[in-house]
Amino acid sequence: MAGSSLFQMRVVHLDLKGAPPKVSYLSEVFPLFRALGANALLMEYEDMFPYEGRLKLLRAQHAYSPSEVRAILHLARQHGLEVIPLLQTFGHMEFVLKHGAFAHLREVALFPSTLNPHEPESLALVGAMVDQVMELHQGARWLHIGCDEVYYLGEGEASKQWLQQEQNSAATLCLSHMRAVASHVRARHPDTTPLVWDDMLRDMPEGLLEESGVPQLVEPVLWDYRADLDVPSKVVLMEKFRACGFPRLWAASAFKGATGAHQALTPAEHHLRNQLQWLEAVQAGPAGALQGIVLTGWQRYDHFAVLCELLPVAIPTLAICLQSLLHGSFSEEAKATVQSCLGVSSLDLTDFTREGACSFPGSDILALVTQVGLHLRSSVEALLDGNRYVTGWFSPYHRKRKVIHPVMVPHIQPEALSLLGRWATLLPELEAALTRVFYPDAVEEWLEENVHPSLQKLQSLAQDLSQAIGQPGP
Template sequence: MKNSEMSGSSPFKMRLVHLDLKGAPPKVSYLSEVFPLFHALGANGLLLEYEDMFPYEGHLRLLRAKHAYSPPEIKEILHLATLNELEVIPLVQTFGHMEFVLKHKALAHLREVALFPNTLNPHEAESLALVGAMISQVMELHPGARWLHIGCDEVYYLGEGEASRQWLQQEHNTKARLCLSHIKAVACHVLARHPTTRPLVWDDMLRAIPEDQLSASGVPQLVEPVLWDYGADLDIHGKALLMEKYRKCGFLRLWAASAFKGATGASQALTPTEHHLRNNMQWLRVAASGPSDMLQGIVLTGWQRYDHFSVLCELLPVGIPSLAVCLQSLLHGGFAEDVKAKVENFLGISNLEITDFISEGAGTFPGSDILALVTHVGLHLRSSVDALLERDRYVTGWFSPYHRRRRLIHPVMVQHIQPQALSLLARWSTVVQELEAALHRVFYPDAVEEWLEENVQPSLRRLQGLLQDLREAASPSPYVGQDP
């Protein structure tokens, strides 16, 4: 693929950065710092997945997270996006991944399966009314949006609810039909009220549906599918065939979705850049092999949680070098030396390492301090505590779990173990204080607390536990100075 200075050479006219706000949503002040970087790197759009960060009003107010953006903040985000030539596409889940809605007692009766809050029951009139209300509030704050993403991915347990079981017993009714009818209802709802807005949907629920059923459903005239695959070795030929199938069914436009972070493990803390670079390169090859006029663009997804209830994966600042590598490679058709030099220049990193985690203390981009500290913690905190607790000869030989439970220790050993443990705790406490301050500049308090509790506290607690046991074991024994 030829390297070119011009972004015109990219097969993806639109290059959207996905901001997943269902975990560690950045403060608006941080977005104001990174939007210019996104633009400089070659992005020209944003896919904003608000989830519970949207300021829902009225009967939907209960959906708001504690630190949800206010309407003026949403306006400010959109203003910042416009300043940086980033077109905004809002995303509202309307079928699967509805945990943030259906977890609430007042709305639990709209679950497809009573036990699980992820999927909406498509048979209830109230379900469509609920989704419609969410859409109209979001669209009200995004007037003139050319696209609205209505989600519809991973609609787990569809067809397993009571109403669905009965419906599926009737002739010709299938899960595919049930899925398509709900997508169609939501898309029609959007188009009736916002005729110039095109609904986008994730494509995973459509992939296996036979061509004739898709064609007959009327859905291809209403939505634009976003074909997503985050694998480093995605099947190029298979994707080209899928695009061809969608074209035959009557879909006029398609989108691709790669990932720059949040796709390699639910609890991943550091971003494996090379995986994401390979994924985006595979998408370039898919674009080259398919009908080029159909592809509207590519969404670089940056998941922050796998779902509403899972832990945080890589924080946005941690994924920025990967985003830079992916965007620039999509723009220039590969990651040659000159592209690497451009990325290093944009990020203020002297030597970008894509196979390993970034060299520590690197970068001058917004949030690079977080990247450096998270990398340091991720690579060394646990291993340094393990080294002391599980491999230090004094600890393993004279203060084993057996000794610790019985508070037994040879007094001379306290002098071997305690200074080491105290110095390790002091070193890490300094790093963690610095990290905590850096995180508070970018994130709201609950996200900071969650990240530290998951990634830092377990190791520090083990260290503090050792010191506590040492103190108790070393306190004067009742036997001292007494006759045996």
């Protein structure tokens, strides 16, 4: 069964709260997304949106300008990709609540993640953010208002007092804020339907959901990124949401950013299994219940987390996932399309670069990051911790005192200098490739997290060795 009949909308999520691509790179990958089967984008701007007025302090250093956002929207239209903006309005509000000007709107004073739903200023703030985003996205059919992982809800002082009333609960508090934000969207932008992540709604009683009025205002996005997704439970959840009055539902899988906060290389097989199980769920669930699927591509687990896999690194996995959703399986036809679009003669789910170089935009980043992740860093660790001459005759004790038996030098120095030479060749190439796609702060962050620690250990070893044998350091 063709995936196009199972999921009318196949949405690629661009998480811009870490390593946001330059517009020039988006112009290269949008045609690829379309060729692979995508027909929409979920743009999670976070601090990359060009907020104005009092909200201007939310902008990141390299935030897109209004003209750049318009350019992105034009490129998307040009390539048949409908844009759905995403704006967090309840949980994951760190990029707003970390600022002193808005810190008083935290649910819990210590944590900048959750908005205090009791403060009238909270809804005014969210409303202003929504209106500015929609001003640049006029005509958008959907606006995703987030509302996932609303940690610490009910733990603030105002909430604790409110919850002392018998009829109140954390669930009703959540629904109240969700309803208020969605009502603002509907009132100010009547042609736009709010979407919400479903996790805060999953365990709520059917009656409570039905009575809240929320099902008439929003469409929930059921997210699950596991390779062992529980298909029967997803079917039950779909049936529950339909019974509560939600007219349309969405699914959300993942093509990257869901297997580890510090993941650098994307496990394609995990994400393929995730897509295939979502296909099982939609086939087993109520007919026509899921009108679209969002392939999430998280770049950070939250605003303060490290970077997950960079977008170019995950494009082969995205290709496999999109084609599998389009064809209903990772068929030979799907595989052939992936190979053609990526410019690779043979596709191996465990090693994209083994049979030859890819030619998709950013494939050089994939090749270089793979070298770092699979070879160079492990080579440094093997030298420092696995070379018996280093551990036995040039331990930290010896290195501190710069002493070594001369006969051991040939067992250490050639390998150390060879590794340094490989790093010296790769690093400028990697930095140039990253700079073509990303802004300077993202390049700096990725190199500091993934390159510098290993390289500095290697340089330190070589320096100590040179001093121990009376030679100038490298």
